[in-house]
Amino acid sequence: MSVIVKRARAAAALASDRTAEEYAPARYEARTITKSFGGANALTGASVTIEPGEIHTLVGENGAGKSTMLKVMAGIHPQDSGDLVLNGTHLRGLTPRTAIGHGIYLVPQEPSLMLTLSALENLFVGIIPRGSMAFSVDWKAMESSAGAYFQQVGLHIDPWAPASQLSIAEQQLLECARALAHRCNVIFFDEPTSPLTAREADVLFELMRRLRERNFTIAFISHRLEEVLAISDRITVLRDSRVVAHFDNPKQTSHRQLVEAMVGHEIAVRQRRQRDLSGAEAVLELKDLGAPDGAFADISFMARRGEVLGLAGLVGSGRTETAESVFGMRRASGTVLLAGKPYAHRSPSSSIESGLIYLPEDRGHNGVFANVEVVRNITAAFVPHLPKRGQLLHPRAEVEVAEKAARRTRVVAPSLDVPMKALSGGNQQRAMFARWLLAEPKVAIFDEPTRGVDVGAKVDIYGIIDTISDSGVAVVMISSELEELVLLCDRVLAIYEGRIVGEVTGDEITLERLGAMVVGGGASERD
Ligand SMILES: Nc1ncnc2c1ncn2[C@@H]1O[C@H](COP(=O)(O)OP(=O)(O)O)[C@@H](O)[C@H]1O
Ligand SMILES: [Mg+2]
Known part of the structure; x- marks a missing residue:
């Protein structure tokens, strides 16, 4: 089938406003998935099954392999070994595009919308015939069906507004609307709530619950364990690239049990x-x-x-x-x-x-110099106090001071010479504490x-x-x-x-x- 015919069919399906319910409820299994990046295992024989009508949450410490699992299942990374099975059918050579064709959509950690395009265009990217056929696009029909999708996800925006004008929360809802417009009924959310306020997160949870009622197959990643315990039907715990625990009854699971499974040892209360x-x-x-x-x-x-x-x-x-x-x-x-x-x-x-020091809330915009070495980030507030050789900083002194502070706050980094952005959020925060400790x-x-x-x-x-x-x-x-x-x-x-x-x-x-x-x-x- 040619691309044009496929797109025309997709557009026709769209015009008739078919909904995800027309798909068979989707049971999606990842069986013993192994995936490495340059020799380091991100996943080792990890299996998870996501059932229709459930919100299945993946938890684990940073680097445990959660995002990799969902990316493999959504066709973004090919697995090294293991199988992806959707309703009994093996999916081979999955790509993001074919995944969407199977009804599988990943709302990524950082929304990946095209910011210069309107919300409406973003909604239908990949469905609308573009190029020579663009003139024949019926924008009126598009706009009215867009309204229906926006309504389903609770998004109240001007469809013609550029995506860049939307808040992060709205961008996420727009991603969900995109999933619906592409008639997907397996929807993954990778840490959607991290950048959201509590109120915005509640709006998203309401939507997830509504999708669950419609028998959608939903996977979710979050670090906020209170919300994980509140919304999940089942929880899978990853640690060091492996699945190490399942909780089938989150209502009966404690915060502490979850944390212990994540870190792999008992924690002091x-x-x-x-x-x-x-x-x-x-x-x-x-x-x-x-x-x-x-x-x-x-x-x-x-x-x-x-x-x-x-x-x-x-x-x-x-x-x-x-x-x-x-x-x-x-x-x-x-x-x-x-x-x-x-x-x-x-x-x-x-x-x-x-x-008097202040560690701001938004590390992304205040305080962290993402492209600058960790050592400079740590000594940033301390530079005036460092030993000098003439007018110049004594380079060794700076490194020694930074290393000592980094040890006190337990910064884990391959070296303090890597740029700050190479560290996980937790380690960036440890480095910021190191900076402020130095300021005494x-x-x-x-x-x-x-x-x-x-x-x-x-x-x-x-x-x-x-x-x-x-x-x-x-x-x-x-x-x-x-x-x-x-x-x-x-x-x-x-x-x-x-x-x-x-x-x-x-x-x-x-x-x-x-x-x-x-x-x-x-x-x-x-x-
Ligand atoms: N694209 C990539 N290239 C190289 N290494 C990666 C890539 N994606 C993930 N990794 C590595 O794989 C491991 C698991 O990462 P990830 O799945 O993102 O963990 P999580 O989402 O649980 O924090 C980490 O060690 C990470 O550094
Ligand atoms: Mg992740």
Whole structure:
């Protein structure tokens, strides 16, 4: 069959708006898949079966082989050995295009839309006859069927808007709409929720549940174990390229069981540290801080020497804006005191000089120099203090300092000379902690320090924060993971719509209490 005829048929099918339900429910098996990249095994005899009507989640630490599994199953990487079997039929020589023909679609970790094309065009790329036949495309019909797909995935956008104008969340929904437009009923999601806010993730989960009701075959990858346990019907755990565990009943599975399967050994249950810091001196004080744009107002609090002070709140509640104002990245009215002295003309460089550091939330855009060597990333804030030879940095000194800091925060890297982007998210974050340790801060503000890192790195980061605070640094910790605040903090303030609405200390810090406070309820009296 010629390409033109195929495309014409696809377009005709599209026009008649056939839906995925016309396909037989798809049971998709990967049997003993082995795949190596340049001698290193990404998958070793790994098997997984995804049933129609289920959300099947793959979990595992970074590098375990999860993405490779879905990419093999979606025809992006050919396997070295092993079989792909769809409803009893062996799929041979699968490519992304033939996979879609079989109804298999991977929503990749980074949306792969063509950003200059409209949402509408993206939806139908690969279906619309292009080139000489382009003039005959019935855009009116396209637009109306696009509307139906957008509606199915809950996407409310202008179909003619370029994809570059869509948020990441909208781009993902558009990828799902694409899967439906291509009449796929086996849909894979590779870490879709990592870049999403909690609310956006809920929209995506609603869609996944609706697709499950329609008997779609769904695979999902995520590091957020709470959401994994909540949404999955079955869970497969990968470790070091192998499948090491299955959980067929996530409702009866604990967070801890999952983590132990992922890391391959028992984990110590973290106990909250019981410390009384009420007598420690205040090293950071905020008095009536307010933002000119109203992002926050009347923010007053202090952080004590050695204390871990949590800032709980919803995304957009003003926590990050407050931190940025203290650090000197944005303007604010009100007063900041550092170690008792007014700190007025704030800028990031004077903050670092004064012992106040800020680890921003978005490592991709703030702080990490992706193309620069790890060693330079680590010493970036420390350069003025390094031994010099005349005007020049002593190169060996820089490396030694970086190596020492990297050991303290357990950075795993082939060498500190590789560019930062060669490291996993967790190791990049360890390197950023190394940077800030070198600055020897008195106050450290960490914004979502564990976002997007895997469980092993998370536990390490908790350990680093313990060590930093034990050394007398006041740590201000912004986190959307309430569990994390419960485990780490001596005291937590809740911020709601730009204002502090509650404060809890010690054993008052519970999930229930924080959960109520971050939505503006359950506020306790503040002194
Ligand atoms: N395209 C590739 N080229 C070389 N190595 C790769 C490639 N994709 C993955 N790998 C390696 O294969 C292993 C598994 O990676 P991946 O499947 O991405 O893990 P996960 O998704 O579980 O984090 C890792 O060691 C990774 O470095
Ligand atoms: Mg991956």
